[in-house]
Amino acid sequence: MTSRTPHLDLAVTWADEELQELRVSAASERFSGEISLYASPDELRDVADRLRNFLNGRSERRDFLLGQEDFAGFGTVRLDLYRKLFAETATLEVTLRANPGERQVHAETCLLRLSPAVADVERFEAELRRIAQRQGTRARLGA
Secondary structure, eight states: OOOOOOEEEEEEEEEOSSOEEEEEEEEOSSOEEEEEEEEOHHHHHHHHHHHHHHTTSSOEEEEEEEEOTTOTTOEEEEEEEEEOTTOSBOEEEEEEEEOOSSTTSOOEEEEEEEOOBHHHHHHHHHHHHHHHTTSOSEEEEEO
């Protein structure tokens, strides 16, 4: 079994004023997956805003969905992030769902669990803001 470096990576592959195409890849120590999706800068800012409130030290849970569930050939990423009271690490469940380009082909899903440090989540939040403001091309959580 190959050991991977756990991460969540959102890279901008195309953008205009209202929409961005993102390549999202994620890996745990045992599994990995990658999809492409479309998201608006407003969606990315919303994720960043909700992450900022998550980082205040209390026991919290946040759920996010990026992408369109019925857009053929592209996919979605669902992020379920939770943290116990004042814990130094969080638990992040990443669900990548690839929508097939053809109706007769079934969608595929990959579920990964990561344990990022809270400080890494803070850096990820700042990188998401840069992507939403067109000042960066990537937001990465993990090594």
